[in-house]
Amino acid sequence: MSKVFSPSPLEVMSTSAADAVSAVAASVLAIQTRNARASGFVWRPGWVVTSEEGLPEDEEAELQLSGGAMVAAKVAGRDPTTDVLLLRCDGVTAPPVVFDAGPLRAGEMVLAVGAREGLPLVAGGLVSLAGPAWRSLRGGEIDARVELDLQLQLGAEGGIVLNAKGHAAGMAVFGPRRRVLLIPAATIERVAAQLLSHGRIPRGYLGLSLQPVRVDAGSVGAMVMSVAEPGPGASAGVRQGDVIVALNGQPIRSVPLLLRALGPASVGTVLVLSLRRAGEAMEARLTVGERPAD
Known part of the structure; x- marks a missing residue:
């Protein structure tokens, strides 16, 4: 067998x-x-x-x-x-x-x-x-x-x-x-x-060119180096030289992290920017736009 x-x-x-x-x-x-x-x-x-x-x-x-x-x-x-x-x-x-x-x-x-x-x-x-x-x-x-x-x-x-x-x-x-x-x-x-x-x-778009800066005791802010015309930042009244210190009440951790958060779901949302302009604290409400095609 x-x-x-x-x-x-x-x-x-x-x-x-x-x-x-x-x-x-x-x-x-x-x-x-x-x-x-x-x-x-x-x-x-x-x-x-x-x-x-x-x-x-x-x-x-x-x-x-x-x-x-x-x-x-x-x-x-x-x-x-x-x-x-x-x-x-x-x-x-x-x-x-x-x-x-x-x-x-x-x-x-x-x-x-x-x-x-x-x-x-x-x-x-x-x-x-x-x-x-x-x-x-x-x-x-x-x-x-x-x-x-x-x-x-x-x-x-x-x-x-x-x-x-x-x-x-x-x-x-x-x-x-x-x-x-x-x-x-x-x-x-x-x-x-x-x-x-x-x-x-689609990606979120602020219409702002940002540069990290130090504010207060080592905390980070985002200085506005330029404002696109037209653009969401310009419509919100943000000016060159403003420093963004908080976003929706949360301190800025870094500029790259801020920009990475501008995913598809961010388009159309309203952000409350806490700013410093010539040393004076103020707020701006910015509606996130859609990044233009390259």
């Missing part, structure tokens, strides 16, 4: 990982421009999402499909604050990636799937940190803070991250000090939809 061998747990895990990569590979594309290479994935028919930081300058790109065919694409919108870039490409017929919105847990196994020359480019590792929503250094709202312990190759940035179920959980990007971060599915869906509709993400 012949002996039947059952596959080992390692073989089962290896086969499952390879099957998960094969299932998503057609929807993950290699992207190249004059200045950079990255990966991306089909978000909706004719629309591809990738890392904004991975393709920071060019407005046109070429996508290499699974199998090697090349098709042209154009940037439809970019949001540096969340690292999401949307490409328009009518030549892409691969099925869109289907996201799993469930949260990742620390210690969960993940696969990052990019593409190179029409072939999958894969890295495996663990979720090293899983935390709540956070604000990026550029002021973008990220729905969960997830760091990945894996070795991501340069051309794989912008590729998809698969969770332990083999489902797409988000996009792999480089963070500060080359840490690998996940841009979660919820962030991608929200930002890509806004880019599809408007071509950009």
